[in-house]
Amino acid sequence: MTVEAVLGSPEIRHPLLEQLSQLWRNKTAVAGLVIVILFIGAALLAPWISPHDPIETSLYDQLQPPAWAEGGSTRHILGTDDLGRDILSRIIWGARVSLLVAVVSVSLAFVVGTLIGSLAGYYKGTLDNVTMRVMDIILSFPYILLAIVVVAYLGPNLRNAMIAIGITYVPRFARIVRGSVLEESEKDYVLAARSIGAGNLRIVFLEILPNCLGPLIVQTTLSFASAVLDAAALSFLGLGAQPPTPEWGAMIAHSRSLILRASWVMTFPGIAILLAVLGFNLLGDGLRDALDPRLRD
């Protein structure tokens, strides 16, 4: 029937997709997207694209400079560290660890924060007051300090670092969702849903929440940036990834003492962190412009 014919028509798209298509006009956002895709690509393809084993040590190749420096060779393009491990390979495998931490911790925060925020915003009253004051308490600690406390309690390893980062990110999701839900729940379509007999949970999660996705997507992307950074920070402090896991923060920590003798060992993981964080931030800002005009500066 005609219904089927219209299904494929390009003019009929989900409103969210329509807004997202504006992203292409924003050059910095596209740059961010490219970096993010490179980062994710490196993480996913690490076993195939990394030239060497990231944890294999070689006494003969200690502290080789990068290929373009004096004494460097194309065998180790970014040089080697003090144990002769290939830095490029370690950075590629490190992307895997960073992505894993970011995905797990942000997902944890997303699910818990969205649940708390949407219920608080919809039911208001005591539930709202109690949960939001708990969120305030969490927010009142500096993120990294709180994460350190959590890791110190649970024990220093990557899994606990992810949990710690996830917990510290819950409030930002909860607050954003609560705000959007509060605003949306005043609209008539919510009353309309109630008048046709929809239950509360259906109204919150199927009617209201899809309208709060814009700010949520933005927050998720920006949180990826800080999760990468916080994972590196925790590992730098020895509270995240443990040796010999190739993790950017841990790599920097490990090579601190070499900064004057072999600056490349520390520089390249630093640049990797910088680029990953920059990419997610640029993309997040672009998404914010595309999805949530109110948040524009």
Place this chain on the structure above:
Amino acid sequence: MSESQSFSPTLIEARRLVKHYPIFGGVMLKPVAAVKALDDVSLSIDRGETLGLVGESGCGKTTFGRAILRLEEPTSGEVYFEGRNILGYSAAQIRLLRRRMQIIFQDPFSSLNPRKTIAQIVGQPLRIHGVTRRAEREARVARLLEVVGLRPEHLRRYPHQFSGGQRQRIGVARALALNPDLIVCDEAVSALDVSIQAQVINLLMDLQAEFKLTYLFISHDLSVVEHVSDRVAVMYLGKLVELAPSPALYQHPFHPYTQALLSALPLPDPRLKRRHAILRGDVPSPIDPPPGCRFHTRCPHVQDVCRRQEPLLREITPRHTAACHFAGQIQPPAAGDAKAG
């Protein structure tokens, strides 16, 4: 559905309905006052009838419409639907009752979920009430769209792809989906252009004839209400002040407030002149309504008794009630409409 009750002409009846919105204040956030949105309103609607409900913004007409649907919980009073008090109903019972009473909203831009297609919006009532097969739902939705004058290819579109009038038709289709008996039209056409208003009103009246609907037609637009209503109720500050069959109310308004409202209606003939009963001042706050007759602060015919004693609704002529001490004695100022020239 329930044959036993269909003998009674009354479909829904509100008795002494009260809705106060508490205002919280002080250190302990205790209720310190209340907005008296609805104060002791009794009103019944007969099967197949259109009852117009008019009044200024904030007079409680929307609250009344939502209270009888139990979209707002009244503070006190009773609402009888086919003779049964639905205020005592459990959440599950209310859900079943939702099939039989629906609402059409004022703002066609906020009453449709922007993230859902028309098929989802109009099909949702069916889905909630047990039509689980998608194909069956869509067939019924397509039929509903046809009834309200939209085309089946609109099914996959999102609300932002429609004009205000089309969106309101979608709202009407959603309200019709469950084949209800009562539809509350809450300023259903106020947000539309005049030409579109006429289309939607005619649609509503056609549907009423076709599906034997009962309407509570809430509006501040007196000429629209006159056109659609069998009876008209006038509210002021949470109180019912006058209730009469439409022709009687428009020709012989008894309450000075109704008289003032009617004299403010624009006349289509520019040569006609008339004296307006211009109301001075604003509507008093519903937090602290005036004692006695609530209208006495603005009434041109105010007497001492009005400030002391609250007038009760009483029948002035058959089926025509008004809440004024002097109803029937005071004349509307527009009595002598004189043609100029």
